Amino acid sequence: MDLLRFITAGSVDDGKSTLIGRLLYDSKNILIDQLEALEKSTKNRDDGSVDLALLTDGLRAEREQGITIDVAYRYFTTPKRKFIIADAPGHVQYTRNMITGASNANLIIILIDARLGVVEQTRRHSIIASLLKIPHVVVAINKMDLVEYSQDIFNNIVIDYTEVAKQLGLSDVTYIPISALDGDNIVDKSGHINWFKGKPLLEFLEDLKIENDINLTDARFQVQFVIRPQTDDLHDYRGYAGKVISGVYKKGDKVKVLPQDFETTISTLETGGKEVEEVFAPQSVVIHLSNDIDISRGDSIVKADNLPQVNNELEVLLCWMDDKPLMPGNKYLLQHNSRLVRAVVKNVEFKLDVNSLQRQPVEGNVKLNEVVKATIKTASPLVYDGYEKISENGSAILIDETSNSTVAAVLIKS
Amino acid sequence: MxxxxxxxxxxxxxxxxxxxxxxxxxxxxxxxxxxxxxxxxxxxxxxxxxxxxxxxxxxxxxxxxxxxxxxxxxxxxxxxxxxxxxxxxxxxxxxxxxxxxxxxxxxxxxxxxxxxxxxxxxxxxxxxxxxxxxxxxxxxxxxxxxxxxxxxxxxxxxxxxxxxxxxxxxxxxxxxxxxxxxxxxxxxxxxxxxWNYIRKEKIDLPSIYFAHERKVIEHEGQLVAMSEYVQPAENDVVLTKKVRYRTVGDMTCTAAVESEASTLDEVIDEIIATRISERGETRIDDKVTExxxxxxxxxxxx
CATH class of the missing domain: 3.40.50.620 (HUPs)
Structure with missing residues (x-):
């Protein structure tokens, strides 16, 4: 049994909360006392039915205002898979939250209201999916019950969205007509939509192949923590602890330590305190090297025959996430996995309109939820790959040293 | 693969x-x-x-x-x-x-x-x-x-x-x-x-996670252990039941569940079969306000 992480994008009006509630409810992941609490808060509804959307409304502040403030994580399990849902609010001002939820996702479910078709919000969510290179996209065309389960309406939306997907380079897109409210094509095949030959949503999520989402070709590893017990029996023990970002490492591999540019070999590999012959992404491991070199947190260990880039000037896409605008010339801290360096945003080239993907000139400072193309200069070199090649080695955050806030998501161009 | x-x-x-x-x-x-x-x-x-x-x-x-x-x-x-x-x-x-x-x-x-x-x-x-x-x-x-x-x-x-x-x-x-x-x-x-990880890694747990006999008071459907902190009131019925704990908090605000499960496998089977959440079943203090x-x-x- 493996693990699939997905994000749902859409607003309350698209039936996003109802969809998640339905997935949890129909896959029997909602328990009696949670249902009772739900019934208690829905007893004022006219028809007496439970409002599945309420299952996903978390904080009292949100319930009072009828809005979603932040990304919420939900969990459910079927006999085939464990699922983690990042439930992100869909409003324009919450691009920040959507990026947060999308950054770890294998898949995104984009909800479209069958009555409205592809709208501005659909494009915005799709653009974020394409920027963050989410490997799989499901377009769930919801509220089919309100369009009499019309195959023509479904087909037209598919034609419209195929155009969007083509523009954005989204390759793996699956379309499913659903009614979250009634449960059509969520867990069971819908009797109302006989013309649809695909799998219902849950079955699709259970069967989707995700093994290839992890890059096992290009070996990348960054030191998180140096384990040096310095006890009598472990006097000379020096292990480099970290998570394999991508690829496979074997005992005896010829490796390079970057940015020092020192060549050595792997002498021992460990996971959980036990010696192993090989390790692979995304395992948390300990690497030992044959030579005693000065290595610390943030340094990279890669295979000598497959090198990343090493540079202190980076072309990046920045998604600005702070209320305070980006001040050109201000110094920030850039955190690339465990490597922390000082950085300055040198040049902001253009702004990307997240509704149209058009490049626009930047007037004034870069503000919250804006996505810009920029150049970053770092105080010491970064060991990285383009985000498109190895997302986890091509992503970083900017931190405002005075507030300690995370102010931007950084996608490095190769 | x-x-x-x-x-x-x-x-x-x-x-x-x-x-x-x-x-x-x-x-x-x-x-x-x-x-x-x-x-x-x-x-x-x-x-x-x-x-x-x-x-x-x-x-x-x-x-x-x-x-x-x-x-x-x-x-x-x-x-x-x-x-x-x-x-x-x-x-x-x-x-x-x-x-x-x-x-x-x-x-x-x-x-x-x-x-x-x-x-x-x-x-x-x-x-x-x-x-x-x-x-x-x-x-x-x-x-x-x-x-x-x-x-x-x-x-x-x-x-x-x-x-x-x-x-x-x-x-x-x-x-x-x-x-x-x-x-x-x-x-x-x-x-x-x-629970599955505890089983996989053979992690030891305190004995109260497994079924044992205990004197309990039944309070609004929940079983609370008798102890120096919890004493029965006059009309309380004190029962001796075979119970285990699903969470371990304070003796005063953690309820036990009736159980025959004496091994990890049995505990996990029981948890899979229950239709009540962990906090709902065992935490008396979470029910006060939503x-x-x-x-x-x-x-x-x-």
């Missing part, structure tokens, strides 16, 4: 170990909050794996309400000895005296709220900049929205509207003096994941 593949428990484990190592690297004085329950026992196991063959590079801190199950305390001391860790115990009892706090009254007097005072005092005393907690996002609505690195102000308060975006696997633990970070390495685990947890977290609770 390649053999380079992790199942879901291995994926959860690798993520948690990564988080533990970030804590050790980013903070000067972290501590692991140890309650004696299965979640904190699992965390100790993960921390051991994260830093093997070295020792766990932070102390275990137990905020002792004084209402513990004796079996849990005994197990705590055994475990600390086993992993060669440093244990710090601070008692709610002492905080109540020092600060002349008012003890909650009632039949099942929970010191849950008061724990927050002792915790904040302990953070202050040792200048902890990070407290590792065993909260899981599946436990409760307010938890579902909390980050893995959750920044608290100098009053220990959580502000849900001002959370830092948490992107990819990059954790920003930078704080100002006086603030601290609560880190939740098992955020993405569910109750069943914890937003009980949200309020406690905002007040500096774990």
């Amino acid at each position: 390649s053999s380079y593949h992790l199942n879901y428990l291995e994926q959860l484990e690798t993520e948690s170990i990564h988080i533990f190592r970030e804590v050790a690297a980013q903070f000067e004085k972290p501590a692991l909050l140890f309650s004696g329950g299965k979640d904190s026992i699992t965390m100790v196991h993960l921390a051991k794996k994260a830093f093997a063959p070295g020792k766990i590079p932070f102390p275990l801190v137990h905020i002792d309400t004084g209402h513990n199950f004796p079996e849990a305390l005994e197990f705590r001391d055994w475990l600390v000895n086993q992993v060669n860790a440093i244990l710090i115990v601070r008692k709610v009892e002492d905080t109540i005296k020092q600060r002349s706090l008012t003890e909650p009254k009632g039949k099942f007097p929970s010191r849950n709220w008061l724990q927050t005072y002792t915790l904040l005092d302990t953070i202050e005393e040792f200048k902890f900049d990070c407290c590792i907690g065993g909260a899981r996002r599946d436990e409760e609505k307010a938890r579902a929205k909390e980050r893995i690195f959750s920044v608290r102000d100098e009053f220990g308060q959580w502000n849900p509207k001002l959370q830092r975006p948490e992107l990819w696997n990059i954790y920003n633990g930078r704080i100002h003096k006086g603030e601290n970070v609560r880190v939740f390495p098992i955020s993405n685990w569910t109750e069943l994941d914890i 937003a009980a947890m949200e309020d406690r977290k905002k007040g500096g609770y774990f």
Whole structure:
């Protein structure tokens, strides 16, 4: 049994909360006392039915205002898979939250209201999916019950969205007509939509192949923590602890330590305190090297025959996430996995309109939820790959040293 | 399919170990909050794996309400000895005296709220900049929205509207003096994941997690153990039942479930079969208001 992480994008009006509630409810992941609490808060509804959307409304502040403030994580399990849902609010001002939820996702479910078709919000969510290179996209065309389960309406939306997907380079897109409210094509095949030959949503999520989402070709590893017990029996023990970002490492591999540019070999590999012959992404491991070199947190260990880039000037896409605008010339801290360096945003080239993907000139400072193309200069070199090649080695955050806030998501161009 | 593949428990484990190592690297004085329950026992196991063959590079801190199950305390001391860790115990009892706090009254007097005072005092005393907690996002609505690195102000308060975006696997633990970070390495685990992992890794647990005979009082459908802290009222019926605990908190606010499960396999089978959530079944204090947890977290609770 493996693990699939997905994000749902859409607003309350698209039936996003109802969809998640339905997935949890129909896959029997909602328990009696949670249902009772739900019934208690829905007893004022006219028809007496439970409002599945309420299952996903978390904080009292949100319930009072009828809005979603932040990304919420939900969990459910079927006999085939464990699922983690990042439930992100869909409003324009919450691009920040959507990026947060999308950054770890294998898949995104984009909800479209069958009555409205592809709208501005659909494009915005799709653009974020394409920027963050989410490997799989499901377009769930919801509220089919309100369009009499019309195959023509479904087909037209598919034609419209195929155009969007083509523009954005989204390759793996699956379309499913659903009614979250009634449960059509969520867990069971819908009797109302006989013309649809695909799998219902849950079955699709259970069967989707995700093994290839992890890059096992290009070996990348960054030191998180140096384990040096310095006890009598472990006097000379020096292990480099970290998570394999991508690829496979074997005992005896010829490796390079970057940015020092020192060549050595792997002498021992460990996971959980036990010696192993090989390790692979995304395992948390300990690497030992044959030579005693000065290595610390943030340094990279890669295979000598497959090198990343090493540079202190980076072309990046920045998604600005702070209320305070980006001040050109201000110094920030850039955190690339465990490597922390000082950085300055040198040049902001253009702004990307997240509704149209058009490049626009930047007037004034870069503000919250804006996505810009920029150049970053770092105080010491970064060991990285383009985000498109190895997302986890091509992503970083900017931190405002005075507030300690995370102010931007950084996608490095190769 | 390649053999380079992790199942879901291995994926959860690798993520948690990564988080533990970030804590050790980013903070000067972290501590692991140890309650004696299965979640904190699992965390100790993960921390051991994260830093093997070295020792766990932070102390275990137990905020002792004084209402513990004796079996849990005994197990705590055994475990600390086993992993060669440093244990710090601070008692709610002492905080109540020092600060002349008012003890909650009632039949099942929970010191849950008061724990927050002792915790904040302990953070202050040792200048902890990070407290590792065993909260899981599946436990409760307010938890579902909390980050893995959750920044608290100098009053220990959580502000849900001002959370830092948490992107990819990059954790920003930078704080100002006086603030601290609560880190939740098992955020993405569910109750069943914890049990399955305990089985897979053969982790030892206190005996009260398995079926045993105990004198209990039946209170609004929940079974509460008789102890020096909980005495029957006149019209209470005291029963002897075969029970086990699904969570281990205070004797005053944790309910037992009737059970015949004496092995891990049997416990897991029973949990899969139950249709009631962990907190709903066993925590008496969460039922008070619908937003009980949200309020406690905002007040500096774990």
